Amino acid sequence: MTYDIAIIGAGVAGSYIARECSRYKLKTVLIDGESDVGNQISMANSAIIHAGYDAPSDSLKGRFNAAGCLMYEKVCQDLDVPFKRCGSLVVAHDEFEMLTLHDLYQNGLRNGVPGMQILFQEEVHKLEPNLADDICGALYAPVAGVVSPFEMVAKLAENAVDNGVELKLDTIVESIESNDGYFTLGTNNGEIKSKIIVNAAGLYADDVYELIGEPYFELLARKGQYFIFDKEVGDTVENVIFPCPSKKGKGILVSPTVHGNLLIGPDANPTEKGDISTTQNELNFIKEAALKNVPKVGTMFGKIIRNYAGTRNTPIKTEFTTTDGDFIIEESPVKNLINVAGYESPGLTSIPAVSYYVMNDILLPILEREGIKVEENPDFNPKNKKHIYFKDLSEEEKIEVIKENPKYGKVICRCETITEGEIVDTIHRSAGAKSVKGVKKRCRAGMGRCQGGFCSPRVVEIIARELNIPVEEVNYDLNGKSYILTGETKK
Numbered sequence: 001m002t003y004d005i006a007i008i009g010a011g012v013a014g015s016y017i018a019r020e021c022s023r024y025k026l027k028t029v030l031i032d033g034e035s036d037v038g039n040q041i042s043m044a045n046s047a048i049i050h051a052g053y054d055a056p057s058d059s060l061k062g063r064f065n066a067a068g069c070l071m072y073e074k075v076c077q078d079l080d081v082p083f084k085r086c087g088s089l090v091v092a093h094d095e096f097e098m099l100t101l102h103d104l105y106q107n108g109l110r111n112g113v114p115g116m117q118i119l120f121q122e123e124v125h126k127l128e129p130n131l132a133d134d135i136c137g138a139l140y141a142p143v144a145g146v147v148s149p150f151e152m153v154a155k156l157a158e159n160a161v162d163n164g165v166e167l168k169l170d171t172i173v174e175s176i177e178s179n180d181g182y183f184t185l186g187t188n189n190g191e192i193k194s195k196i197i198v199n200a201a202g203l204y205a206d207d208v209y210e211l212i213g214e215p216y217f218e219l220l221a222r223k224g225q226y227f228i229f230d231k232e233v234g235d236t237v238e239n240v241i242f243p244c245p246s247k248k249g250k251g252i253l254v255s256p257t258v259h260g261n262l263l264i265g266p267d268a269n270p271t272e273k274g275d276i277s278t279t280q281n282e283l284n285f286i287k288e289a290a291l292k293n294v295p296k297v298g299t300m301f302g303k304i305i306r307n308y309a310g311t312r313n314t315p316i317k318t319e320f321t322t323t324d325g326d327f328i329i330e331e332s333p334v335k336n337l338i339n340v341a342g343y344e345s346p347g348l349t350s351i352p353a354v355s356y357y358v359m360n361d362i363l364l365p366i367l368e369r370e371g372i373k374v375e376e377n378p379d380f381n382p383k384n385k386k387h388i389y390f391k392d393l394s395e396e397e398k399i400e401v402i403k404e405n406p407k408y409g410k411v412i413c414r415c416e417t418i419t420e421g422e423i424v425d426t427i428h429r430s431a432g433a434k435s436v437k438g439v440k441k442r443c444r445a446g447m448g449r450c451q452g453g454f455c456s457p458r459v460v461e462i463i464a465r466e467l468n469i470p471v472e473e474v475n476y477d478l479n480g481k482s483y484i485l486t487g488e489t490k491k
């Protein structure tokens with residue numbers, strides 16, 4: 001099959017753009033080297049939907065952040081993704097930091113951020129009683145929010161596939177050639193031919209581009225580590241709490257998560273691509289930084305349920321690059337190849353606006369230029385099939401649901417109250433779960449206090465049964481390196 005559009009990378013960028021493509025009658029393929037969608041940067045970030053006051057207004061980040069933020073309700077409603085506009089505070093400890101807040105406020109106005117306010121000491125502490133006493137003011141942005149990034153990517157990919165996009169996982173793009181107006185992508189999984197390529201390969205977008213183009217941007221991996229706390233202390237803050245930003249970034253935040261946990265992090269340190277290890281020194285640094293704004297965190301370190309790390313894909317200046325830290329979203333010097341690269345924070349927030357731009361301002365004009373007829377997809381359905389969130393149902397609803405499908409009457413993950421019915425549902429959706437981690441990302445079985453200690457064996461059995469494979473073939477992740485069972489010990 002020859003495609004109109006091949007999208008390399010099924011993170012939030014590639015999956016969202018694929019869904020935009022599925023609004024049209026186009027032959028689109030979404031390719032990822034991993035065995036699940038959203039398994040790299042889009043899986044390990046702060047999950048904040050930023051209001052949009054920090055990026056310079058003449059940058060692409062400034063252009064798309066505030067717009068993307070305001071588009072989140074609609075897409076999350078359509079796809080059934082948990083999202084909450086909890087608000088954010090950038091806090092100041094002295095008059096110099098207060099000046100920074102005023103600069104951010106003015107920049108936010110230029111970027112179109114609605115509803116911002118500068119709050120003074122008393123108002124800040126009224127809003128957030130657990131903040132440090134010496135905090136003398138804050139920039140309040142009520143539109144900031146928190147989302148579930150795992151569910152976001154899985155459900156974007158599901159919707160794209162349901163609307164006609166082909167998803168190819170376990171498919172690493174290793175070479176790109178251009179012949180007779182088509183690209184040929186050489187992969188470990190056979191050749192793929194396409195008229196147009198969208199390079200949304202995250203941390204590896206520079207390497208993917210250099211398979212065919214001369215280097216003009218380079219990405220630096222910068223790791224950020226986190227603590228995630230039990231729900232018992234999830235209400236320590238209501239808003240996302242940021243320190244005043246520095247040259248290194250937005251600083252160590254203390255944030256509620258959309259599912260009711262508490263999150264602190266991330267730091268920012270250069271590392272190797274692919275390194276997502278967590279390290280004691282850096283975690284200690286994060287802890288100290290968080291205490292400056294929310295001292296109560298110091299009493300809560302017995303409630304940590306997990307540490308994790310994510311890696312930023314920061315575009316850097318070198319002798320051959322023309323980038324200055326902004327997103328790279330353009331048709332590249334290689335005709336018909338579009339880069340969505342250097343796509344670091346606020347990439348999660350910006351993606352609804354970025355995808356609209358990529359489709360309407362880049363892809364549609366290229367398709368017209370190349371003489372490819374583009375018609376709207378009359379069957380496009382923006383909505384996903386609703387999930388049943390069993391624990392949120394009323395008693396009557398629970399009884400009804402169990403009557404229809406008794407699997408909803410069997411709780412598998414006790415920490416998060418996730419039923420067998422929900423797990424089976426995530427396995428059988430388009431772009432569905434095939435591993436223990438895939439189930440965890442989509443319906444939270446294993447995300448709770450015991451981190452899967454109790455439910456993982458049950459989840460393995462359910463996956464094996466539903467996919468009709470031996471239990472030994474069910475992995476934690478599907479990268480071939482994370483097997484759980486090797487065979488029976490007793491017959």
Ligand SMILES: Cc1cc2nc3c(=O)[nH]c(=O)nc-3n(C[C@H](O)[C@H](O)[C@H](O)COP(=O)(O)OP(=O)(O)OC[C@H]3O[C@@H](n4cnc5c(N)ncnc54)[C@H](O)[C@@H]3O)c2cc1C
Nearest residue numbers: 009011012013033041042045046048173202224347348349
């Ligand atoms: C620590 C941290 C905190 C962040 N916090 C926030 C935040 O709070 N709010 C916010 O808005 N943004 C945040 N971001 C930024 C946001 O997470 C990213 O902008 C976004 O997730 C990037 O998505 P992506 O699809 O470009 O990359 P990815 O999710 O990495 O997807 C790229 C995909 O390409 C695939 N791939 C790579 N090479 C190949 C190849 N050769 N062949 C096939 N497939 C390939 C990979 O497997 C991967 O799945 C944060 C980022 C980090 C690292």
